[in-house]
Amino acid sequence: MGYLDLQDQKAFRHWVDEKKAAYERRASDAFQSLIEIDNDGHIPGPQMSEMRRQVQDYGFALYRMSGSIVDHLSAMRSIGAQVGLQALDKTLCAPEDRVTRLKVTESGRSNIYIPYTSKAIGWHTDGYYNPMHQRVLAFVLHCESPSASGGENELLDPEMVYIHLRQNNPEFIEAFSRPGVMCIPENIENGVLVRPQTCSAVFMNEAGDGQAPQLAMRFSNRKRNIIWAQDNLTREALACLTEFLQSDSPYRICHRLKSGEGLICNNILHTRTAFHDGPEQRRVYYRARYYNRIT
Numbered sequence: 001m002g003y004l005d006l007q008d009q010k011a012f013r014h015w016v017d018e019k020k021a022a023y024e025r026r027a028s029d030a031f032q033s034l035i036e037i038d039n040d041g042h043i044p045g046p047q048m049s050e051m052r053r054q055v056q057d058y059g060f061a062l063y064r065m066s067g068s069i070v071d072h073l074s075a076m077r078s079i080g081a082q083v084g085l086q087a088l089d090k091t092l093c094a095p096e097d098r099v100t101r102l103k104v105t106e107s108g109r110s111n112i113y114i115p116y117t118s119k120a121i122g123w124h125t126d127g128y129y130n131p132m133h134q135r136v137l138a139f140v141l142h143c144e145s146p147s148a149s150g151g152e153n154e155l156l157d158p159e160m161v162y163i164h165l166r167q168n169n170p171e172f173i174e175a176f177s178r179p180g181v182m183c184i185p186e187n188i189e190n191g192v193l194v195r196p197q198t199c200s201a202v203f204m205n206e207a208g209d210g211q212a213p214q215l216a217m218r219f220s221n222r223k224r225n226i227i228w229a230q231d232n233l234t235r236e237a238l239a240c241l242t243e244f245l246q247s248d249s250p251y252r253i254c255h256r257l258k259s260g261e262g263l264i265c266n267n268i269l270h271t272r273t274a275f276h277d278g279p280e281q282r283r284v285y286y287r288a289r290y291y292n293r294i295t
């Protein structure tokens with residue numbers, strides 16, 4: 001039982017009411033849209049409670065470190081550790097470090113991943129191509145230095161997407177809960193298998209036995225390199241989802257991080273707009289991915 005159970009309409013309706021009430025609180029003047037923390041990343045007690053509350057309500061929280069910051073990287077690691085995030089994702093690009101420095105790569109390589117360019121990135125959750133035993137359930141995105149212009153992030157809580165789809169047609173949830181609904185083909189670079197094919201559901205409940213539901217989502221709106229199940233229900237579910245992502249929903253939050261600001265989240269949907277680096281104003285972000293959630 002619980003609000004992710006399609007049979008339990010009562011729990012679902014109650015949860016929808018709670019989620020909507022949380023967005024009404026967001027609109028009030030008292031709402032802390034940037035939680036102030038110390039310049040070494042330490043999160044004081046009241047701010048910690050607020051951060052956890054916001055992650056519970058919206059899937060994410062934004063923080064701002066006050067004062068001059070000596071070491072952005074260690075501050076960001078400390079932020080993750082304080083909210084209980086431990087297992088850092090080993091990415092293709094930062095195998096030894098597990099925290100990725102995102103900035104425009106100037107080398108002449110033709111197959112640079114989009115995050116290392118100044119291009120826009122469409123709606124996705126992080127690590128949507130990861131094998132099932134390395135599911136990215138949370139990430140921290142921290143800004144050391146913003147671009148000269150552009151490079152905003154839009155954020156959307158997968159729980160609001162789930163609600164929208166279920167209210168349109170509960171069968172969309174069934175379609176998106178099938179473990180093979182979305183497949184990412186293997187990745188071969190220079191003849192070497194870097195990653196095997198991965199198939200998964202879009203919506204997963206990460207809760208252990210007896211725990212409250214914990215919705216996780218895997219998604220990318222890229223057209224290339226994603227093989228969707230070829231049935232009508234999946235096609236309709238995907239159309240409904242895509243339309244929602246393109247619409248002006250009140251649950252989408254847009255923010256451009258300034259130096260010392262960051263996003264901490266349970267791997268919510270996000271985008272990035274294209275940006276321009278100036279000669280003395282280059283965008284430098286850090287990104288850390290985790291296999292556990294903020295609870």
Ligand SMILES: O=C(O)CCC(=O)C(=O)O
Nearest residue numbers: 102115121126153272285
């Ligand atoms: O650069 C950004 O703002 C976000 C990058 C991103 O979403 C990613 O690397 O997965």
Ligand SMILES: [Fe+2]
Nearest residue numbers: 124125126270
């Ligand atoms: Fe991302």
